[in-house]
Amino acid sequence: MSRARNPRRLTLVAASAALLTLAPIGVTAAHAQVTRVRQGSATDASRTAWSGPAYTMNGSGGIVTATMSRAVDAIRGGTGAIDVVVVAGSGSGTPECDVITPLTGVNSCTTLTLTAARDGNDSQVNTDIRNAEFVYFAGGDQCNYVAWKGTALEVSVESVVAKGGGVGGGSAGHHVNSDIVYDACTASATSATALANPYDRSLTFTTGMFRWPNYADTINDSHFVTRDRMGRTMAFVARAVKDGRTSGGRAWGVGVEEGASLYIDRNGLATLSGPSAYVVLGDHQPEVAVSGQPLTYTNFKIWKLTSGQTYDFANRPTCGYYLKSVRAGVPDGSLYSGTPVTDCSSTPPPSGGSAYAEVEPNDSRTAANVITALTYPATVTGDMKSSTDRDYFALTLASGQTLTAACAIPTAYDADLYLLSSNGSTLTRSVNDGAGTDESVTLTRTASGSATYYLDLEAYSGSGAADYSCTLTRS
Template sequence: MRPLSVTPRGRLARRALITVTLALTCAGLLATPADARASRVRLGSSADVGRASWGGPAYTMNGDGAVVPASMRRAVDAIRGGSGSIDVVVLAGSAPSSGSATPECDVVMGVGGVNSCTTWTLTRASDGNDPQVNQDIRNAEFVYFAGGDQCRYTAWKGTGLQASVQSVVAKGGGVGGGSAGTHINSSVVYDACVGSVTSGEALADPYDSYVTLTTGMFSWPHYGDTVNDSHFVARDRMGRLMAFTARAVQDGLTTQGRAWGVGIDEGGGSLYVDAQGRGTLFGADAYVVLADHRPEKAVAGQPLTYQRFKIWHLRPGATFDFAQRPDCGYYLRSVVAGRADTGLYDGTPAAPCA
């Protein structure tokens, strides 16, 4: 398991930690060593496969950092069209804290239909322009962003790596990730570059300094106007996803005045999305949260008020059409002066589907 961002319980403790960290970084004590280099470990065949066309795109977005074999197998089979094999690249912003140096590739190589899996650990923003990194990505048919720190991933915005990953999807390959790697695959990214925000903090102030959003990284076909979140129920993140979507609408970060939050729980939760935009859930629950109008109140330094979020509760095996997004099957919940309704994680549909 790759390390998660440090998230102390108290706001004061977290601010103190960040202040100390920034001071040490400025002093050079926590800076990346000057001689640090991008590291590469390849499993499987040393030669890439070659083929004129592929059957994707296909996407997997996981509630925690681990690869989910069931959804990964579904993506691999879709991309290769049931025959041949594909090459996979795993991108990580840090090395695993313990165990295997290639935990994602260890699982991927056991899925079947995989020719090779290459893990790149990139510790600097400039690594996004590394020629070998970009060659490996462009030669691959699936790119997986490991868990860790999504702020490191947003630092690759504008580098060759961003365009290389986009080229994989464009040729009919796929992309995915877990935890931080799930965040980076939405069109509005909660980047956590200042620190990790709780639901209570985000509802108390949707413009809190910890609520930092990045746009313009990736926006996948049929999956636009989304804000992803991970470890969803386990870490009680419904409130903050409400705040993220309300903020995205208020600030015009999405189109048509709507923002769709997608929260996936840990413990094997994985959302697979096929080339037609049809999502299928594996392993654990997920939620889709729709903010379809401007907030009644979203002002810096003040609590959020937003009436009637639409929420879909998805259980393993459920499907959700991101190409033709439904207007039924949701329940309603509101936030008034920073306080959310009770029963956020389940409810009776206000508009049942036939």
């Protein structure tokens, strides 16, 4: 919920006598920092195989019974019952389990309230999670949740998905389930603040916690329309692309409205229950994303979902979006609606351009990746897999055409950019110092006819799996 607190979690009640009033079958305390309330059966369900994974991504903290029931049914394959764990970072109530426990196919629901980072290594907490088939992260403060990165809890939750169970969350719990987490650990960002300066102190992110199958390169946002968060999600997406946080130079914001929930099945197909949800794609480098300056990013592709509509995260669509831009921090009007593109088969998308991810080995001109078929502006991505890596890309320029290549380099390494002639001579280069320092070159062909040129990106120091992303324009 991005730092805003859920009122039911404002008061901590640690006394066991108070907790006993919450659960009919008893309560145990793992240690002073953890409270545990179990409802339903005292004995875990036992089965050798489950039929998930399944996910619920909720725009506010409460359980949406339509998607929760669907996830429970998918995981149990229509028979038997599952155990559910609700993980919270504060509070003493059990509102999620109060709704979940009576659902068909639920054997038990256990609320675990963890109030310190070290609680992620609590033995009882991890036993409960590993024995469950669904883990739901409650609303609250996602900065508390990302503190569990690297603890046993992270691995335990991943084991639930791996055995065919599922995960979900609402508000802050929705945030923590995306590939890139807006963690709100310094302040809560507004759309106005984020667009005015995408590097404002309130825009902080955690990566490398959870990456669910079919859900890579995503950034979740909640309370989406009610709190007017489209602008800040645009800034989140632009930052993810600019900072090299994604695996292919593209990022998808997933904004879910209050009361809405996305159910995502084992094949990556998301179906919306409730008012609305939005998928916001940034598929090229931002034109301007600099600390202290307003954002400029043209042609975000936005899919709007209403109740019953679907979005395929495994095979992400190339049509059905509408376009919105931000220029000097000022977004287009009517961000939450637009005329969708419905046919991309006969004409290029209105934003133009295409993308290419490097294919190794491309370490010489003779092994260069051929990108002559790309439409412009184009995006080329890859990585410096070793400190001696060189990536070559072959393209053509006609007489009078000007090529500009602007490469965003991740902080894992320092790379230099060269533009070579067809015989390998260096025509221009960019060799700025420092890991994470961007490089760019520009060249106009003045000779008659067309010719082949090579972009050559070379590791100068360092290496890693983080992607560079080069935006190519030709005029």
